Amino acid sequence: MTLLASFDGWMTTVQVHVEEALGALLPAAGREPARLHEAMRYSVLGGGKRVRPLLVFAAGGLFNADLETLARAAAAVEMIHAYSLVHDDMPCMDDDALRRGKPTVHMAYDEATALLVGDALQAQAFAVLADDASIAPARLVAMLRVLAHAAGPAGMCGGQAIDLASVGVSLTLKQLERMHQLKTGALLRASVLLGALAGRDVDAVELTALDTYSNAIGLAFQVVDDVLDATADSATLGKTAGKDAAANKPTYVSILGLDESILLAEKLRRAAHDALAPFGDKALRLRELADLIVQRKA
Ligand code: GRG
DSSP, X not given: OOTTSOHHHHHHHHHHHHHHHHHHHSOOTTSSSHHHHHHHHHHHSSOSOOHHHHHHHHHHHHTTOOHHHHHHHHHHHHHHHHHHHHHHHSTTTTOOSEETTEEOHHHHSOHHHHHHHHHHHHHHHHHHHHTOTTSOHHXXXXXXXXXXXXXXXXXXXXXXXXXXXXXXXXXXXHHHHHHHXXXXXXHHHHHHHHHHHHHSOOOXXXXXXXXXXXXXXXXXXXXXXXXXXHHSOHHHHGGGTTHHHHTTOOOHHHHHOHHHHHHHHHHHHHHHHHHTGGGGGGGHHHHHHHHHHHHOOO
């Protein structure tokens, strides 16, 4: 996976590698309790852009990490992400019937199974990472901490709690930023840090650069999500088009307007690039991923 490959070629290689790793690291489909294991595989395999694994591999390349170590770290982050989507889709949260073009887990199976799938994926993510005997113990603990903090109350779950409480509430831009930093940004940051730590220890200057980069792409990811949500028609986005606005939840577009939101996304893309200056040309993949996050159409 050299920097000489095209970005598309590199992405496909990573996506294939991660799909194989996920297939091997999830419980086998036929193993008992088969319904739970099948539903776990259903929720994770064969879909999604795999943005978080791509970030793991891009940062890992920068820190000369071993590919098998990266595949495990990427699979762990993706399992946490998949669990969050399964729970987010449930009737007690967003109540969505479709995800990645197919029925959500509680529709394809049932609500109790969806709850268990999320719980089991979260535990499996930490098991997959903890089982990596190739990483020095102190660094492995650092990686487990990064993932735990990103997924927990000071990260994704905390952000989701703020989101649930924000219906009908007018948030300031700062409050909206904070919510998204936790809800989506924390796991994107964890992906970058896990990739780096999979290679070696990260010094203070590098950590600041990676944090600034992660913060910018985390916010850009959400700004673009809101722009796509506001501009796509229902046929393009499925039932979720305009969902946050319809649910009376604040979005970047509702606070800043469409044009300002598009400008903000571009500003964040440039901030992400600037943050990578200390790494020079070696950070090409991270720069390209920032571009992808801002320029994506879905
Ligand atoms: C239920 C604890 C808990 C948390 C849920 C991440 C999240 C918090 C909810 C997802 C809802 C949502 C649509 C958030 C907006 C941004 C986001 C995370 C979109 C989905 O991520 P993508 O675009 O999805 O990376 P794919 O399918 O490509 O993996």
